[in-house]
Amino acid sequence: MLREYNIAGFGGQGILYLGQVLAYAGLLSGKQTTWIPSYGPEMRGGTANCMVVISDDKVRSPLVYNPNVALIFNKPSLEKFGADIMPNGKALLLSDLIDGELDRDDIEIFKIPAKTIAEEMGSAMSANMVMLGALLTIDPVFDYSQIEAAVKKVTPSHRQHLIEINLNAVKKGIEYAEQMINGGYKEQEG
Amino acid sequence: MEKTMMKGNEAIGEAALRAGCRYYFGYPITPQNELLEHMANNLPKHDGVFLQSESELAGASMLYGVAATGKRVMTSSSSPGISLMQETISYLASAELPALIVNITRGGPGLGRITPAQSDYFQAVKGGGHGDYNLIVFAPASVQEMMDLTMLAFELGDKYRTPTMILGDGIIGQMMESVTLAEPVEIKQKKPWTVGRRKDRDYRNLVISAPFTNEEMVELNVRLQEKYREIEANEQRVECYRMDDAEFAIVAFGIVSRLSLAAVDSMRNKGYRVGLIRPITLWPFPEKAFASYPQVKGYLTVEMNEGQMVEDVRLAVNGAVPVHFYGRGGGFTPAPKQIEEKVAGIMEGGDLA
Incomplete structure (x- = not known):
């Protein structure tokens, strides 16, 4: 098993946190994992992306050039990374903030209105966790209990009150993606 | 564990604590601040001393002071900060004081950028400061090795009474990876050579970086060189990957070796007989490994600089086969695909004798 992820958006969207949750879920399921941040100097508003590798074997390159799975949180990131996704890979797009299309017919594209879903549950900051939930359904490498344990591990001590909110957002993401797939709605380009 | x-x-930082290091002196600089922060957060809990010095120069001198008492001590910085420490590192080597210096390299020269680089190779392995001396230099390629080689650096520093260095880069420094924590070490034995008076001896010992006579200065140099030959004989460390039937080999250290591993695997799948030699110690350079593979017809050294380790590879190979170079300084990171193209170009281009 080998998964190479690229998670990209701007600072403040919880990109790096989402990547860490994924990496920890990998660790807790006995895999080898790496996580690399890459972000601009701004805490909020600058570009942010991180690369996560989860593997049965020792991770070769921790730098991800052609991800199996890309989680794209804004339009500039789509323009920057859209072409790099591995053929037969998957792209999850935060559709609230991306009005453009990804012109690829060799990958599966899933549009998730994660921001709207998060706002509906009263926690606009949790769009990243909605995306993570959708990922769990679309590419079921981990089960919910592993993600739950990872969220608890990664959340710093002064943010413990967010654990429940974040886990609820994960569940919303799972539900949305399940409906999307079971309801026959799957946005596929080309 | x-x-x-x-x-x-x-x-x-965690390895240093587990190795019994209770003294850290340093000055912040990206991309190594997580290390400084780890020590600031944790040394007080271990009754240790964390001190942010007024400059790298001062920090290095504090290192000398603590090392003279026999306690395990360390500092860390990035390229320009390490340059500022060079005078005192030379003094440490001369006084035969163990201390760990960590350089999470920036892309220089000058102030440089925080982008990852390996352009301090020469400074690390050829002495760095003035005079004839060497540091034992380790090049970790994973977070696990950041931990394990830090433990080893303290151990070998004490064993040989010599300063040691971890040479990393911003990628290895800032990436997270799964890691098994090292067993804590308990240091019981008191070093016989510590400075000052002690109840178990009847004289006041001096720890000085320069003897008082010319003859003693020559003797010191002879002794240091004997020690360095012993280290060269005993402490070369290297990883050889898919080398047994390789007709061509990549040589790379640190993060570049990980990218090269990906290139080797990909090329093996296409039928190229390629291997990788990864120096784990940069000094002593693992030259013995190269003699083990006489069937190799050529080498490509890949570095994030303008060509530094390639000189040591050429010395190790000693003209037997061609040694090529691929790299760039200032923050360039070679993609596995680029390494692969370069290797394929050499192997197919008839450059192999």
């Missing part, structure tokens, strides 16, 4: 996720910089 417990398995967790950690940044490379934190793993160095």
Whole structure:
């Protein structure tokens, strides 16, 4: 098993946190994992992306050039990374903030209105966790209990009150993606 | 032992604590601040001393002071900060004081950028400061090695009474990776050579960086060189990957070796007989490994600089086969695909004798 992820958006969207949750879920399921941040100097508003590798074997390159799975949180990131996704890979797009299309017919594209879903549950900051939930359904490498344990591990001590909110957002993401797939709605380009 | 996720910089700090290091002196600089923060957060809990010095120069001198008492001590910085420490590192080598210096390299020269680089190779392995001396230099390629080689650096520093260095880069320093925590070490034995008066001896010992006579200065140099030959004989460390039937080999250290591993695997799948030699110690350079593979018809050294380790590879190969170079300074990171193209170009281009 080998998964190479690229998670990209701007600072403040919880990109790096989402990547860490994924990496920890990998660790807790006995895999080898790496996580690399890459972000601009701004805490909020600058570009942010991180690369996560989860593997049965020792991770070769921790730098991800052609991800199996890309989680794209804004339009500039789509323009920057859209072409790099591995053929037969998957792209999850935060559709609230991306009005453009990804012109690829060799990958599966899933549009998730994660921001709207998060706002509906009263926690606009949790769009990243909605995306993570959708990922769990679309590419079921981990089960919910592993993600739950990872969220608890990664959340710093002064943010413990967010654990429940974040886990609820994960569940919303799972539900949305399940409906999307079971309801026959799957946005596929080309 | 417990398995967790950690940044490379934190793993160095955690290993230092587990190796019994209770003294850290340093001045902040990206991309190694997580290490400094780890020590600031944790040394007070271990009754240790964390001190942010007024400059790298001062920090290095504090290192000398603590090392003379026999306690385990360390500092860390990035390229320009390490340059500022060079005078005192030379003094440490001359006084035969163990201390760990960590350089999470920036892309220089000058102030440089925080982008990862390996352009301090020469400074690390050829002495760095003035005079005839060497540091034992380790090049970790994973967060696990950041931890394990830090433990080893303290051990070998004490064993040979010599300063040691971890040479990393911003990628290894700031990436998180699964890591098994090292067993804590308990240091019981008192070093016989510590400075000052002691109840177990009847004289006041001096720890000085320069003897008082010319003859003693020559003797010191002879002794240091004997020690360095012993280290060269005993402490070369290297990883050889898919080398047994390789007709061509990549040589790379640190993060570049990981990217090269990916290139080797990909090329093997296409039928190229390629291997990788990864120096784990940069000094002593693992030259013995090269003699083990006489069937190799050529080498490509890949570095994030303008060509530094390639000189040591050429010395090790000693003209037997061509040694090529691929790299760039200032923050360039070679993609596995680029390495692959370069190797394929050499192997197919008839450059092999």
